[in-house]
Amino acid sequence: MKFLIPAFAAALAIGTMPQTAMAQSSGTEVDRDGSCPTGFKSKGSSCVSTGGKVAITKIGSCPSGFKSSAKYCVGDSGDYAEVRDGDCPTGLKTSGKYCVK
Numbered sequence: 001m002k003f004l005i006p007a008f009a010a011a012l013a014i015g016t017m018p019q020t021a022m023a024q025s026s027g028t029e030v031d032r033d034g035s036c037p038t039g040f041k042s043k044g045s046s047c048v049s050t051g052g053k054v055a056i057t058k059i060g061s062c063p064s065g066f067k068s069s070a071k072y073c074v075g076d077s078g079d080y081a082e083v084r085d086g087d088c089p090t091g092l093k094t095s096g097k098y099c100v101k
Helices: 004-015
Strands: 029-031 040-043 046-049 054-057 067-069 072-075 081-083 093-095 098-100
Touching (some): 029 054, 046 054, 054 081
Antiparallel strands (some): 029 046, 040 046, 054 072, 067 072, 081 098, 093 098
16 A cells, blocks of 8 residues: 555656647747738637748747748748747757747
């Protein structure tokens, strides 16, 4: 019985650990925060691209290759950016507070 209590406590602690959040990245659909950026239309609580452009929420200045529009940074189809958390992953380079292709 003495073994079951520590094992149960460990299992409970592991089961309640917070999940690691994925880095926010550019996409053809973004959470709406006020007005949608140019080239996007409102759809519920999101903004959806009408022409294949991608957007990411703006944090300070936009990353290279992206242009500011409302509270977003908008890039062309094929552009990619994600919010930087430390070093950028392999294949991406630093651009302000973002990692970009």
